[in-house]
Amino acid sequence: MPLTRRSFLKGTAAAGAACAGATAATAEVREEKTLPPKALGLLFDSTLCVGCKACVVACREANGTHPEFNTEDKLWDTPLDLDADTLTVIKAYREGTGVTKDSEKDGYAFMKKSCLQCIDPSCVSVCPVKAMTKNPETGIVSYNPDNCIGCRYCVAACPFGVPRFEYDKTFARLRKCELCKPRLAEGKIAACAEVCPTGATLFGPVTVLRAEAERRHKLRPGERAFFPRKTADSTDVHEKPAPHYVAETYGLTEVGGTQMQLLSGVRFEKLGMPVLPKKSFVSISETIQHTLYKGMIAPAVLFGCLLFLVRRATNSEQHKTAEHDKHVDQHKGDE
Ligand code: SF4
Ligand code: SF4
Numbered sequence: 259m260p261l262t263r264r265s266f267l268k269g270t271a272a273a274g275a276a277c278a279g280a281t282a283a284t285a286e287v288r289e290e291k292t293l294p295p296k297a298l299g300l301l302f303d304s305t306l307c308v309g310c311k312a313c314v315v316a317c318r319e320a321n322g323t324h325p326e327f328n329t330e331d332k333l334w335d336t337p338l339d340l341d342a343d344t345l346t347v348i349k350a351y352r353e354g355t356g357v358t359k360d361s362e363k364d365g366y367a368f369m370k371k372s373c374l375q376c377i378d379p380s381c382v383s384v385c386p387v388k389a390m391t392k393n394p395e396t397g398i399v400s401y402n403p404d405n406c407i408g409c410r411y412c413v414a415a416c417p418f419g420v421p422r423f424e425y426d427k428t429f430a431r432l433r434k435c436e437l438c439k440p441r442l443a444e445g446k447i448a449a450c451a452e453v454c455p456t457g458a459t460l461f462g463p464v465t466v467l468r469a470e471a472e473r474r475h476k477l478r479p480g481e482r483a484f485f486p487r488k489t490a491d492s493t494d495v496h497e498k499p500a501p502h503y504v505a506e507t508y509g510l511t512e513v514g515g516t517q518m519q520l521l522s523g524v525r526f527e528k529l530g531m532p533v534l535p536k537k538s539f540v541s542i543s544e545t546i547q548h549t550l551y552k553g554m555i556a557p558a559v560l561f562g563c564l565l566f567l568v569r570r571a572t573n574s575e576q577h578k579t580a581e582h583d584k585h586v587d588q589h590k591g592d593e
């Protein structure tokens with residue numbers, strides 16, 4: 259009998275139930291991972307993004323993926339979300355009259371979606387064959403198709419809905435952003451940061467990107483401010499009145515922190531980013547696994563635990579944000 263989504267989820271329900279019980283019984287969780295010593299990442303500042311989608315095109319070039327035509331005339335590359343051919347996408351928030359940039363009311367804003375290179379990644383934890391790995395130095399989360407058995411545990415376990423499967427291919431792979439690893443090996447920076455005309459996407463060491471985010475939080479709205487392009491320490495800067503930022507940097511603490519950092523003038527849940535706990539799901543599920551199996555390898559139980567935690571967080575988020583979902587639309591560059 260073929261494995262359907264229903265039977266797959268059913269098969270992990272028992273593990274999820276064990277997880278629910280064990281969560282209540284667990285007194286301590288395993289230590290959370292910290293930022294790798296040479297962690298690399300991206301800083302996306304929604305207030306600087308003009309929705310040009312140059313990053314989407316550059317990402318395609320860098321990864322050899324194909325445009326997606328979702329309009330009837332088939333003239334425009336209009337990806338609706340991440341998929342196996344689209345490793346980064348620009349989405350738009352719009353409310354009311356939709357005329358004021360970075361305003362929740364009667365405004366609009368853009369959000370860049372791609373792998374956040376989690377510090378303690380669920381996709382790595384649930385993979386039973388080490389097809390997903392996290393580099394101990396740079397923290398880049400990589401995928402090895404030669405190891406992959408196509409179970410798609412990583413797809414279900416990622417709290418951000420990032421890895422996508424090539425359903426239409428005979429020898430299918432998972433696809434996700436790997437922070438332009440081949441470009442980095444050539445001494446280049448991430449393609450999306452390289453081409454961004456406004457510096458909305460910056461590439462670099464996470465500590466430098468976090469310091470830059472902190473600098474921006476300290477700016478007074480309206481004051482004269484300078485914003486670099488490509489990297490946070492670049493001399494290629496442009497001037498612009500400082501925007502009003504929401505007080506948090508997304509990615510600083512979510513599920514143990516991520517190597518992609520996000521800044522915005524509109525609350526992140528309005529931009530489609532899930533509201534997540536600070537503690538990494540993996541630190542909880544791996545503790546439960548060790549508690550139940552005392553060191554034996556039990557990926558199904560681990561996966562069930564992670565799925566339970568992700569679905570619980572997602573359900574709670576869906577409940578909180580159901581009323582705004584209708585406002586988060588795919589940005590069409592020709593609108
Ligand atoms: S290239 Fe920069 S400004 Fe253009 S859509 Fe991408 S992040 Fe936004
Ligand atoms: S965002 Fe998802 S795919 Fe990327 S590292 Fe985190 S868990 Fe893995």
Ligand code: SF4
Pocket residue numbers: 313316317318320321345346372434435436437438448449450451
């Ligand atoms: S880092 Fe590279 S693979 Fe990742 S979104 Fe940017 S261009 Fe795409």
